[in-house]
Amino acid sequence: MTDWDGRRWHDMGGQAAGPVPMESHDFALWEKRVDALMVLCGQKGLFTVDGLRRALEDMGEEAFETYSYYERWIAAVNQNLIEAGVYATEELAARMAEIAARGPTYGEAQDG
Template sequence: MRNYHDMGGQPAGPIDRHEHELQHWEKRVEALIAVLGSKKLTRSDEGRRALETIGAETYLGSGYAERRIQALANNMILRGVITIEELSNKLAEVEQRQNQLP
């Protein structure tokens, strides 16, 4: 069965050729992947595998950096670099900080 990411040869519309300057947070996603890669804590094929199991809705409905960061987080949990609890606590902290801003 064809997975959602395996789109070579599928029908699609015209290509949007607009240039898109990466936003800073998108660069940080790439930087995180690069630094973890240099420390042998992630690999590009591993990143792709995580993207391929992230679910069609997330994959097809997210921007590139958006799905990459979620795939990376999943891989860090799978590798035991971080735990689900640590990440969900940190996410809650980030959200709380955000809510406290004026």
């Protein structure tokens, strides 16, 4: 038997943690594009920032520990667009496979 206190992993205020890491990074073009897609999807009424957060939370703590910020964001954007019926999973799958065939780098694959 495992009981639970009801605190979800992302709800982390007041928990213990080590020193604040101070290093910073500039963002890559693909990351800026993810950010822009989220803002535009919100403006177009396709889904809300609340939907983004819900998907990020539901991905779980392992995703938080494993993937970068915008990696998790594009997964959450995609999840919401599938749910909203903007495109189907099979369309995404086919497009991702086609993109892989364009070339081995983001630069070569970024524009269809």
